[in-house]
Amino acid sequence: MRKKIITASLLLLPIVIYLGLRNNQGNSGEAYVNEVLKERSEKEDYMQTSSSSPFINKLATYEPLKYYEVDPAFKVKAEVEKINELSYINVSESDGSSKQYIKYAWLNFELSQQPLRLLVLKPVGFGQMNVLFTAFADETSGSATYGSGRYLDLSFKNASSITLDFNKAYNPYCAYDESFACPFPPTENILPISITAGEKVYHQ
Secondary structure, rough: OEEEEHHHHHHHHHHHHOOOOOOOOOOOHHHHHHHHHHHHHHHHHHHHHOOOOOOOHHHHOOOOOEEOOOOHEEEEEEEEOOOOOEEEEEEEOOOOEEEEEEEEEEEEEEEEOOEEEEEEEEEOOOOOOOOOEEEEOOOEOOOOOOOOOEEEOOOOOOOOOEEEHHHHHHHHHOOOOOOOOOOOHHHEOOHHHHHHHEEEEOOO
């Protein structure tokens, strides 16, 4: 039986708790780089020791996760554009199924002097009211990075702007083990640039 992954946030909730990830919008320079490297090191420990790790039954073949070098240029401010009219979207998953989400907000930002936006989704169903899902693909997807896209953790309610840190972009569990089923990025989140930041592909 394939293991279902409902959202990125639910998938890595144990990691988020374990690492105590913070937004840290004020960090920059060396301190910021060291913070990201520390989080990556702690995630490496998690992947090798946690009972919730996708590698827990095959640590004999485990290889360290691969990342781009930390680049503060990929930590950007995004303006939040809430979607007030109730609208739904069906998102395809890696096992061939699909799941319905609510279109929650747009995040408008700029990278490489290019205006971009990401669609933020909320799962449909009671008990997941505070869960937000954001996945994206870009021009590195399928070569340097995982072909089915990467995820970003987000948490906001009424904020007018947030920080998007692509240095913290990570792979879903299906990037390591195909027995997991993961939602793909919606077509709205296929970015027409190369995001050379965050986690790289695990299996070449």
